Amino acid sequence: MARDIDVYQLARAFAHKNNLTSMDYTVFSRAVQRQASLSDQSEAIYRDLAINPDSILVPRLYKLAKERRIALELIGNELATIVMPEHYANAFFAEYKRIDESPELPFPDEEGLKITVPPEWIQTVNVDTDLAHVSDRETEPLVPLYRVLFSGGIRPFVVPQVFVPEKILEYAIIKVRQYLRQGANREYIQTKLLYAFASKENQLKEMLGAVFTKPFEAIQELKSSANEMVFPFWAHLTSHVKRDLEKKQDKTAEDLSIYQAALLCEFYSGYYKSKAKRILDMEQAYRSLDQAMRKPPYHFGLDDMSAFRDSQGQPLLGKVSKEDMEAFVKRKTIEAEEGSLPELFVVTTGQGRRVYMARDRLFPLVFRLLTEARQEARTRLTGQWSRLIEDFKVVPAMEVDEDFRKELHSFIESRFPLLDALMKERIPQLAYGDLAAKGDPPADISQVFYKGELLPIDELLDLDRKALCTDAKMVLPFWYSVPILSGLVRLFRRFSSKSRNPKPVKAAAAKPVGGEGQTLKARRAAFSAAAEVVAATLVPAGYSTEDYLQELEGRWNNLLNPQAKADLLEDVNSLVRDYLRNILRSLQPSGLTTDRLKNLAAALADTPALLKIKNHAALEQYVQIYMIKLLKR
Numbered sequence: 001m002a003r004d005i006d007v008y009q010l011a012r013a014f015a016h017k018n019n020l021t022s023m024d025y026t027v028f029s030r031a032v033q034r035q036a037s038l039s040d041q042s043e044a045i046y047r048d049l050a051i052n053p054d055s056i057l058v059p060r061l062y063k064l065a066k067e068r069r070i071a072l073e074l075i076g077n078e079l080a081t082i083v084m085p086e087h088y089a090n091a092f093f094a095e096y097k098r099i100d101e102s103p104e105l106p107f108p109d110e111e112g113l114k115i116t117v118p119p120e121w122i123q124t125v126n127v128d129t130d131l132a133h134v135s136d137r138e139t140e141p142l143v144p145l146y147r148v149l150f151s152g153g154i155r156p157f158v159v160p161q162v163f164v165p166e167k168i169l170e171y172a173i174i175k176v177r178q179y180l181r182q183g184a185n186r187e188y189i190q191t192k193l194l195y196a197f198a199s200k201e202n203q204l205k206e207m208l209g210a211v212f213t214k215p216f217e218a219i220q221e222l223k224s225s226a227n228e229m230v231f232p233f234w235a236h237l238t239s240h241v242k243r244d245l246e247k248k249q250d251k252t253a254e255d256l257s258i259y260q261a262a263l264l265c266e267f268y269s270g271y272y273k274s275k276a277k278r279i280l281d282m283e284q285a286y287r288s289l290d291q292a293m294r295k296p297p298y299h300f301g302l303d304d305m306s307a308f309r310d311s312q313g314q315p316l317l318g319k320v321s322k323e324d325m326e327a328f329v330k331r332k333t334i335e336a337e338e339g340s341l342p343e344l345f346v347v348t349t350g351q352g353r354r355v356y357m358a359r360d361r362l363f364p365l366v367f368r369l370l371t372e373a374r375q376e377a378r379t380r381l382t383g384q385w386s387r388l389i390e391d392f393k394v395v396p397a398m399e400v401d402e403d404f405r406k407e408l409h410s411f412i413e414s415r416f417p418l419l420d421a422l423m424k425e426r427i428p429q430l431a432y433g434d435l436a437a438k439g440d441p442p443a444d445i446s447q448v449f450y451k452g453e454l455l456p457i458d459e460l461l462d463l464d465r466k467a468l469c470t471d472a473k474m475v476l477p478f479w480y481s482v483p484i485l486s487g488l489v490r491l492f493r494r495f496s497s498k499s500r501n502p503k504p505v506k507a508a509a510a511k512p513v514g515g516e517g518q519t520l521k522a523r524r525a526a527f528s529a530a531a532e533v534v535a536a537t538l539v540p541a542g543y544s545t546e547d548y549l550q551e552l553e554g555r556w557n558n559l560l561n562p563q564a565k566a567d568l569l570e571d572v573n574s575l576v577r578d579y580l581r582n583i584l585r586s587l588q589p590s591g592l593t594t595d596r597l598k599n600l601a602a603a604l605a606d607t608p609a610l611l612k613i614k615n616h617a618a619l620e621q622y623v624q625i626y627m628i629k630l631l632k633r
Contacts, residue, residue, distance in 0.1 A: 005049075007056075007057060008064050008069055011023070014032075015084050020084075021083070022073075022084065024080070025079045025081060058079060061079065061082065068121065068142065070082055070083060070084060071087075071118040071120065088115060088117045092159070095113065103175060107157035107159070107257050107260055107261075108157060109157045109158055122146070122147050124156075125147065127148060127267050132271055134161070135164055135268075146164060148168075154260060155256060165271075169219060170215070172260075173218060173261070174215055178258065179241060179261075186208070186212065189208070189240055190204070190205070192236075193208070197229070197236075200229060207233050211237075222272055230269075231269055231272075234265055235266065235269055235270075237265075238265045246259075284319070285316045285319040286320070288310040288311065289308060290358075292305075292308045293361075294358045294361050298362075298364060298368075299355045299357045301355055302356075332344040339437070341430060341434045343358065344357065345359060347421040347422055349418055355418055363428070363445050366419070366422065369418065369419040372609055372612070374462055375607055376415060376607075377412075377415075377461060379579070382471050382472050383578035383579075389469075397465070398465070401458070404458060405456060428448075428454060429449075429452060429453060526589035527592060527631045528632050528633075530592040530631070531628045534592065534593065535625075535628045535632070537594045538621075538628065545628060545632070549622065549625050549626060552619075552621050552622040552625060553569060556615040556616075558615075572622075579600075579604050
């Protein structure tokens with residue numbers, strides 16, 4: 001592998017060894033050539049440097065200059081001098097060291113030091129538009145020096161970038177102190193400030209005295225903003241200093257320097273005031289975020305949090321960035337006091353959604369999910385098992401407890417992915433263990449645990465397999481609950497299916513459960529006619545049943561993901577179909593009135609499974625019209 005050389009390090013080493021910040025290129029290249037001639041000549045790079053160093057050094061030096069790591073001075077087209085960044089920065093460092101000893105000296109500039117800094121090593125910073133950005137130091141400075149530019153024709157000055165913001169503010173306040181020490185300036189300024197702070201005379205004297213005798217404490221107070229008077233004090237002080245200096249006809253270099261210092265103090269007073277307000281706003285936003293996380297529904301994704309608002313209704317995302325919000329939430333899921341769990345739990349559902357919840361709201365969330373799951377599971381299983389029993393069929397979940405629990409777990413996984421994720425990641429057990437370690441957990445929480453573990457799923461949902469079978473039979477004709485009669489009906493159906501004359505058997509089987517001597521076909525026609533009458537009162541003029549259904553769906557089904565939206569619609573429609581199928585077993589067509597249908601829709605819409613849909617009124621209307629559609633069909 002061919003060896004290469006680091007020309008930048010060679011130049012820095014040569015400058016350091018000879019105590020230089022700029023060096024004659026010819027002297028440098030000859031030193032490198034001598035060193036290369038003493039190195040291993042089997043290496044091509046050393047042979048080239050020993051024979052013709054310019055071919056190696058010059059292109060690399062120009063590349064370094066392009067990268068702003070060095071500067072080059074030319075004579076004609078020939079490279080004459082290599083200038084290191086310290087060459088110019090050191091000159092200004094030395095001048096500021098002189099100001100430390102003599103505060104009356106003006107801020108330095110290029111003209112005063114008779115220096116022209118290469119443009120690649122100095123950045124012009126406008127006090128009004130740029131100084132806040134470079135003071136924040138959000139990015140690594142690219143240059144060693146700043147040229148500070150003022151509006152209004154005020155002379156600019158140069159400052160090392162490492163002095164911004166702390167050191168330059170110190171120099172500015174020391175120069176204001178120098179102004180207060182001149183003649184009667186302190187008494188003059190104090191008299192002017194008393195008009196603005198008439199009721200705070202003692203506090204004013206203390207703050208003015210701090211600037212006069214303890215400038216570094218005044219600086220810390222300004223930066224920390226611990227005193228609510230600090231910002232108005234500096235605003236009035238700098239204003240009066242500027243006005244006093246503006247009255248002078250013949251301003252000295254010291255006067256101009258103090259004026260620059262007053263402008264800097266004025267800027268940094270506003271800068272730290274804005275910074276303090278941003279910090280306060282962020283703290284309030286984080287408190288609002290913390291409070292919102294503890295409100296129903298107690299679980300939120302990052303997109304949900306982005307829509308949170310504070311107590312005044314203002315979006316939190318305007319006060320903190322999405323990145324800061326994510327970092328705050330992430331920190332809350334990791335950091336914890338010794339012996340405690342973090343304030344926030346995070347789980348990823350089987351659908352890939354990342355969900356956060358507050359530790360102290362975990363069990364209210366779990367109990368609510370269990371209640372909703374119980375109602376929906378009971379409705380769904382009762383309907384499914386009722387249809388199976390009607391056809392004299394059984395599934396293992398109806399007869400074996402273990403299979404019943406597997407059925408419930410499968411249901412939870414598909415319909416309540418958050419509850420499923422919590423149980424699989426054992427979050428409730430962790431939270432319960434944390435509560436138990438701190439004392440006796442509340443009774444309502446302890447009742448769902450046994451020896452630190454959650455109860456079996458059927459006990460958590462308070463669903464009994466045998467009771468569900470009984471409920472499934474309750475909606476069927478009475479003979480399904482009498483073994484002898486159900487056996488006879490089953491034999492009759494088998495016999496009928498084998499009969500050579502199926503038509504009379506089919507007609508007999510079509511006899512409705514509800515009576516009235518109607519055939520199934522006649523019963524359906526009667527319900528369809530009754531539904532037409534009800535539709536005339538519930539479907540607005542100019543709408544078809546299908547059009548009105550689509551409009552109502554748009555009001556309550558507001559999910560953005562197309563697949564999730566379609567799944568929610570199908571779930572609601574399935575619930576309505578199952579519910580209506582059970583109702584029709586006992587309802588007569590003559591009993592289908594507008595009020596009756598509204599009551600049926602309201603009863604279904606008020607179940608926990610549907611109560612979580614926000615536009616509940618539109619959902620209830622949708623259920624009414626969908627029932628009409630099913631009955632008409």
